Amino acid sequence: MEAGGPAVVSQWDECFQAAVQVAQRAGQVIRKAFTEEKHVSTKTSAADLVTETDCLVEHLIISELRKQFPSHRFISEEATAAGAKCELTSSPTWVIDPIDGTCNFVHGFPNVAVSIGFAVHQELEFGVVHHCMEERLYMARRGRGAFCNTQRLCASRETDLSKALILTEIGSKRDPATLKLLLSNMEQLLLAKAHGVRVIGSSTLALCHLAAGAADAYYQFGLHCWDLAAATVIIREAGGIVMDTTGGPLNLMARRVVAAGTQKMATLIAQALQPISCGQDDQA
Numbered sequence: 001m002e003a004g005g006p007a008v009v010s011q012w013d014e015c016f017q018a019a020v021q022v023a024q025r026a027g028q029v030i031r032k033a034f035t036e037e038k039h040v041s042t043k044t045s046a047a048d049l050v051t052e053t054d055c056l057v058e059h060l061i062i063s064e065l066r067k068q069f070p071s072h073r074f075i076s077e078e079a080t081a082a083g084a085k086c087e088l089t090s091s092p093t094w095v096i097d098p099i100d101g102t103c104n105f106v107h108g109f110p111n112v113a114v115s116i117g118f119a120v121h122q123e124l125e126f127g128v129v130h131h132c133m134e135e136r137l138y139m140a141r142r143g144r145g146a147f148c149n150t151q152r153l154c155a156s157r158e159t160d161l162s163k164a165l166i167l168t169e170i171g172s173k174r175d176p177a178t179l180k181l182l183l184s185n186m187e188q189l190l191l192a193k194a195h196g197v198r199v200i201g202s203s204t205l206a207l208c209h210l211a212a213g214a215a216d217a218y219y220q221f222g223l224h225c226w227d228l229a230a231a232t233v234i235i236r237e238a239g240g241i242v243m244d245t246t247g248g249p250l251n252l253m254a255r256r257v258v259a260a261g262t263q264k265m266a267t268l269i270a271q272a273l274q275p276i277s278c279g280q281d282d283q284a
């Protein structure tokens with residue numbers, strides 16, 4: 001592009017800018033509500049919490065985006081919980097978690113984020129994750145790199161499991177059989193001499209830490225497409241791998257993931273895991 005020439009407008013620029021702006025506005029609402037009294041309800045289990053702020057922020061995000069892009073489709077956590085169909089079609093589709101880390105939010109634990117992913121023809125085009133308590137904006141557009149604020153992100157190059165810091169999440173499925181498998185998976189990785197296993201209460205933020213090279217791998221059974229969509233673009237654009245726990249390609253709706261800085265690390269993690277059945281987002 002010549003100096004001073006017309007700016008090259010690429011497809012989805014307008015959508016990306018709208019995502020950044022509404023994620024920042026949502027973060028301001030969450031930050032204000034963080035220290036205020038909360039009205040807490042439960043969804044699929046006593047550990048699956050939702051507050052009025054989750055619903056308020058989801059409404060704020062969707063109403064703003066729908067005003068600008070009325071033909072687009074939306075998949076979001078709280079609308080799905082209220083019975084909306086969770087279906088990724090070829091249409092431009094926003095995949096939204098208004099508050100990732102609601103349990104943290106309820107307890108005043110600061111790992112809390114807004115996650116906004118965007119897909120067209122079922123391919124993820126960009127992701128924006130606002131770590132609203134630390135004013136960090138993780139973002140990535142397909143083919144253009146990943147950033148935290150202005151800093152470019154580069155995922156870990158580690159290939160040795162015995163030198164790995166591994167992130168995972170416990171989820172809200174707490175029946176004894178699930179917990180037994182969940183703890184067994186952690187045990188297998190610790191017996192393989194991993195440096196550590198960490199659970200921070202927000203899958204989206206954990207995945208962004210992976211993209212930033214602050215951890216070497218992430219795995220989870222039971223997360224949702226809205227936890228995963230935005231962070232998947234951010235990890236891939238940071239040079240990392242995001243795949244299914246079987247070692248196959250990621251299925252955004254399959255509620256399971258292995259992510260790592262390198263394919264070798266991702267494969268070692270996947271091989272160590274026993275599967276935990278959690279259903280699919282697109283199957284009621």
Ligand SMILES: O=P([O-])([O-])O[C@@H]1[C@@H](O)[C@H](O)[C@@H](O)[C@H](O)[C@@H]1O
Nearest residue numbers: 099100101102169171172202203
């Ligand atoms: O509900 P939410 O706070 O948006 O998302 C959370 C996920 O980020 C986390 O991985 C999981 O362990 C929690 O159960 C919860 O699902």
Ligand SMILES: [Mg+2]
Nearest residue numbers: 097100101227
């Ligand atoms: Mg979430």
Ligand SMILES: [Mg+2]
Nearest residue numbers: 077097099100
């Ligand atoms: Mg949420």
